[in-house]
Amino acid sequence: MSPAAKITRPPVSALQQPNEAERLEVLRNYQILDTPPEKAFDDLVRLAAYICGTSVSLVSLIDAERQWFKANVGLTQYQETHRDAAFCQYAMLSNDVFEVADATQDPLFRQNPMVIADPNIRFYAGAALISPEGMPLGTICALDTEPRTLTEQQRDALRILAREVVAHLELRRARLQLEMEQQKLEGLLRMANNAAESMFVGSRNEIFVKQDHKLVRVHTEDIRYVEALGDYVNIYTSRERYTVYSTMKELEAKLPAREFARIHRKYIVCLDRITAIEGDTIAVDTGRGTDRQANPTTVPIGNSYKAALLNRLNLI
Structure with a gap:
């Protein structure tokens, strides 16, 4: 087998399957699916593409029947794909960087529609996005139309970027929760003020x-x-x-x-x-x-x- 065709990922049978209903609940609690692009995530995929030397990089979140791209460099004609075509559905279950050196030589992916037709993916490397609850949400990944392999330094950088994506997801979720709590508090204050006003209207002196x-x-x-x-x-x-x-x-x-x-x-x-x-x-x-x-x-x-x-x- 040539170096380009070497598989440096664990076998699929070794990947741990989470409780899918629980995983989806954790993902949707982030309230991020189908939201507009955000600079923090866009910057991370650009950095992943630079580090890995690839033409494509994505933050991919795996929903029930689709993979949806929160950030996208080099594959902007797609906002999402069917989950069956997603390399990331396997990569998010891996304990380490999931790498496919040449998809045309890999039994799991050589018939993938993203391989046999546009965008003609050959190389894939993805690091799982793991929530604090231990649930896989998706990946930050690098893809190319030419076979290749990553260096250990590139793999380590991809692991670091995956942790950064999760950190930004957590910050975003905390901000949304704070805004919701603030709205609830403002609503309670309005109710209290309205109640007080209704009690004292006509008797204010x-x-x-x-x-x-x-x-x-x-x-x-x-x-x-x-x-x-x-x-x-x-x-x-x-x-x-x-x-x-x-x-x-x-x-x-x-x-x-x-x-x-x-x-x-x-x-x-x-x-x-x-x-x-x-x-x-x-x-x-x-x-x-x-x-x-x-x-x-x-x-x-x-x-x-x-x-x-x-x-x-x-x-x-």
């Missing part, structure tokens, strides 16, 4: 506003009206004016809905402080307690808000 690098407590019963001013709003109480970075929508959501009304795109008023309505304007008392101002503040009513406002007033 204070807000905190940031003024001069400190938070100031403002009782909503002391707010007379709110005025929008660009990216800011002015909150007028009986004693102070507070200017805060906010929107009318955000502030409206924080005020007791039963006590305040949006009367204009730029104004929110306390219903209890309306002293008169004349045409398209409202007079708002800004005094303290029962002390009514002689000259109350006048604010406009927006046409789209007027009907809703009148419906909330006790008209005779």
Whole structure:
């Protein structure tokens, strides 16, 4: 037998068969099948091709009836093949680098459709991707259209690259799990906030506003009206004016809905402080307690808000 035809792999009968259902469950838990290319995996197959001196290199994952390529150099016309045509289904079960020097001389592969027709594979070497659970997922492999054999240094490099692929799979899985946990936490926080809001809506009696690098407590019963001013709003109480970075929508959501009304795109008023309505304007008392101002503040009513406002007033 010529050096090119020498088989440097263990016989198939010596390969250990895992529990296929369990293996597939581990593979699918990575949530990687049919995902777009990722640079980390692309870089590893490029490195494998450089090291092995081959025209093709793949990260191949073995699904139930197919092999699917997560990363692909030199065989880009294929995204997957049927599992029956996969050299990798044997290589992933090997305890070491699985090497076929010349597929046309190998009884197991000489009738393989990938050998007798395009892409005319002759050489194959693959190192198994073994999960931390001990399950084979697929391989990182190098292929060529010419017979060849690897040096021991090349085989060792392929083993190292296989461990790197698994490390990236684990990092990717950990990131996805972290994102899922974060989404769950955010969902729980939203539920808690919504529940709290539903419990306290209508009974909120204070807000905190940031003024001069400190938070100031403002009782909503002391707010007379709110005025929008660009990216800011002015909150007028009986004693102070507070200017805060906010929107009318955000502030409206924080005020007791039963006590305040949006009367204009730029104004929110306390219903209890309306002293008169004349045409398209409202007079708002800004005094303290029962002390009514002689000259109350006048604010406009927006046409789209007027009907809703009148419906909330006790008209005779």
